[in-house]
Amino acid sequence: MPWRLMRFALSREHPEGRMFRTYADLKDSYDVVIIGAGGHGLAAAYYLARDHGITNVCVLEKGYIGGGNTGRNTTIVRSNYITPEGVRFYDASIKLWEDLSEDFDLNLFYSRRGHYTLAHTDSALRTMRWRAEVNKHYGVESELVGPEFIQRELPMMDMSCGGHAPVLGALYHAPGAIARHDAVAWGYGRGADRRGVEIHQKTEVTGISVNSGKVHGVQTSRGFIHTEKILCAVAGSTPRLLSMVDLQSPIYIHPLQAMVSEPTKPWLNPIIVSGSLHVYISQSARGELVLGASLDPYELHSTRSTLDFTEGLSAHILELFPFLSHVKIVRQWAGMADMTPDFAPIMGKTPVEGFYLDAGWGTWGFKATPVAGKTMAHTVASDSIHPLITKFSLERFRSYALTGEKSAASVGH
Amino acid sequence: MKMIACPIQGLRPVSEFFYWGEVLDSPDPDTCTDQEWADYVFNRNGVAGIKKEWWCHIPSNTWFVAERNTVTDQMVRTYFYGEDGRC
Numbered sequence A: 001m002p003w004r005l006m007r008f009a010l011s012r013e014h015p016e017g018r019m020f021r022t023y024a025d026l027k028d029s030y031d032v033v034i035i036g037a038g039g040h041g042l043a044a045a046y047y048l049a050r051d052h053g054i055t056n057v058c059v060l061e062k063g064y065i066g067g068g069n070t071g072r073n074t075t076i077v078r079s080n081y082i083t084p085e086g087v088r089f090y091d092a093s094i095k096l097w098e099d100l101s102e103d104f105d106l107n108l109f110y111s112r113r114g115h116y117t118l119a120h121t122d123s124a125l126r127t128m129r130w131r132a133e134v135n136k137h138y139g140v141e142s143e144l145v146g147p148e149f150i151q152r153e154l155p156m157m158d159m160s161c162g163g164h165a166p167v168l169g170a171l172y173h174a175p176g177a178i179a180r181h182d183a184v185a186w187g188y189g190r191g192a193d194r195r196g197v198e199i200h201q202k203t204e205v206t207g208i209s210v211n212s213g214k215v216h217g218v219q220t221s222r223g224f225i226h227t228e229k230i231l232c233a234v235a236g237s238t239p240r241l242l243s244m245v246d247l248q249s250p251i252y253i254h255p256l257q258a259m260v261s262e263p264t265k266p267w268l269n270p271i272i273v274s275g276s277l278h279v280y281i282s283q284s285a286r287g288e289l290v291l292g293a294s295l296d297p298y299e300l301h302s303t304r305s306t307l308d309f310t311e312g313l314s315a316h317i318l319e320l321f322p323f324l325s326h327v328k329i330v331r332q333w334a335g336m337a338d339m340t341p342d343f344a345p346i347m348g349k350t351p352v353e354g355f356y357l358d359a360g361w362g363t364w365g366f367k368a369t370p371v372a373g374k375t376m377a378h379t380v381a382s383d384s385i386h387p388l389i390t391k392f393s394l395e396r397f398r399s400y401a402l403t404g405e406k407s408a409a410s411v412g413h
Numbered sequence B: 001m002k003m004i005a006c007p008i009q010g011l012r013p014v015s016e017f018f019y020w021g022e023v024l025d026s027p028d029p030d031t032c033t034d035q036e037w038a039d040y041v042f043n044r045n046g047v048a049g050i051k052k053e054w055w056c057h058i059p060s061n062t063w064f065v066a067e068r069n070t071v072t073d074q075m076v077r078t079y080f081y082g083e084d085g086r087c
């Protein structure tokens, strides 16, 4: 480290500012209470303050900011979904992502890499073609590419996968990107804080008070707060929060695990996903390989990780990249994914007046952080559902109007 | 690896099993309302706790009920459907 930089680091004159303030006490009441300081809750707070001038807001977090799925995900950002409502929504998110570092004046390491979803079977190829056409129709850059193209771009990949699952083609999505997840929470947190929003860590919501169908306040581990508007953005804890207001939902919780390898020199630019092998891989700015797979097979409200997962994932990654056999795994972890039957989120208003929901983010919600914050802020501020999220209402499970995102969301996240 | 007690095969590794969600009572499709049916088909009790679930030992195709703590992942007991005198 250059001496000059060292001196700067030790200087009392230029201390690095805190990302957000801490408050000794909660106020008696707020215009809006946001439960959960993950990316989604903080983004909603940011846009409420910045775009709607609503700043008498607090964000309550039972742990620390970004300590939920926001800080546990594998940070893939893409918009190559299969339903029109999904493609439009995630594409709006990508447009926000592209300016976010500048908005925050904070480097999010947002890195556009290109994203391949490999097809090893005819039926997978058909789904890729379908997705490419829907994407192009909505102006999203996606195309079906053949084995020659893939081999040229990824010479280090074994195109035959050890001879038993040859790659027949891929959906190539140029805007596919990765970002630094913690920085996203910090950037939104700092931006909201600077505009007057209070962030309270280590403050758990333990009950919600509803009077004749309307939100009246929240009970927390640090006392009661009056409010008429609550935004619930708690991902893996959603069923528990919904039970506090007596709402039913189809959300079920399964763990999703991931792991990273020791750092290697940069050799893998794009993000690679294989639905058939149930794996995906990318290389972070630090050189670590970030590796993931599909959801754990049964319900569990825990962030434990398992050896079965590491073994299975490693075996499949070696089919694609046999030369990685000497690379060591250095960390593994899990998050609790709030899954929905149609692999789309549940957002907007609920039958309880003043109780707004941002949930059902399962394994795919990191990329939606900016657009979810923006559309939920609009919905809370105006009490009217933002046009981009009307198809994602809780009501769809009463009116049998599900979306069909599974083929585009199940492994690729 | 985690082991599960199949009522016929005894303790077997979890990778030999298939999970099929909570045991739910179906309303009568001929008499229930569309809302009751939607509730049965889609809604789930997603809150953590000790739950009664369908599991299957795949190699022997043995379907059974397991009572499992969904926070600690401990199996409380396993038995055939109807054998607990309640379901």
Ligand SMILES: Cc1cc2nc3c(=O)[nH]c(=O)nc-3n(C[C@H](O)[C@H](O)[C@H](O)COP(=O)(O)OP(=O)(O)OC[C@H]3O[C@@H](n4cnc5c(N)ncnc54)[C@H](O)[C@@H]3O)c2cc1C
Residues within 6 Å of the ligand: A035, A036, A037, A038, A039, A040, A041, A060, A061, A062, A063, A064, A065, A066, A067, A068, A069, A070, A071, A072, A073, A074, A075, A076, A077, A203, A204, A205, A206, A233, A234, A235, A236, A237, A256, A257, A258, A292, A333, A334, A335, A336, A337, A361, A362, A363, A364, A365, A366, A367, A368, A412, A413
């Ligand atoms: C391993 C893994 C990989 C993933 N990979 C991707 C990916 O590549 N791309 C992608 O788009 N998505 C991915 N996801 C999904 C993504 O991480 C989530 O959907 C997203 O981060 C959800 O953000 P959130 O802000 O809604 O929730 P969270 O970040 O989980 O925040 C919710 C917060 O609520 C708090 N909370 C809970 N209960 C209470 C309470 N009672 N009171 C106060 N606070 C409470 C929690 O402590 C938590 O901090 C992945 C998820 C996992 C687990």
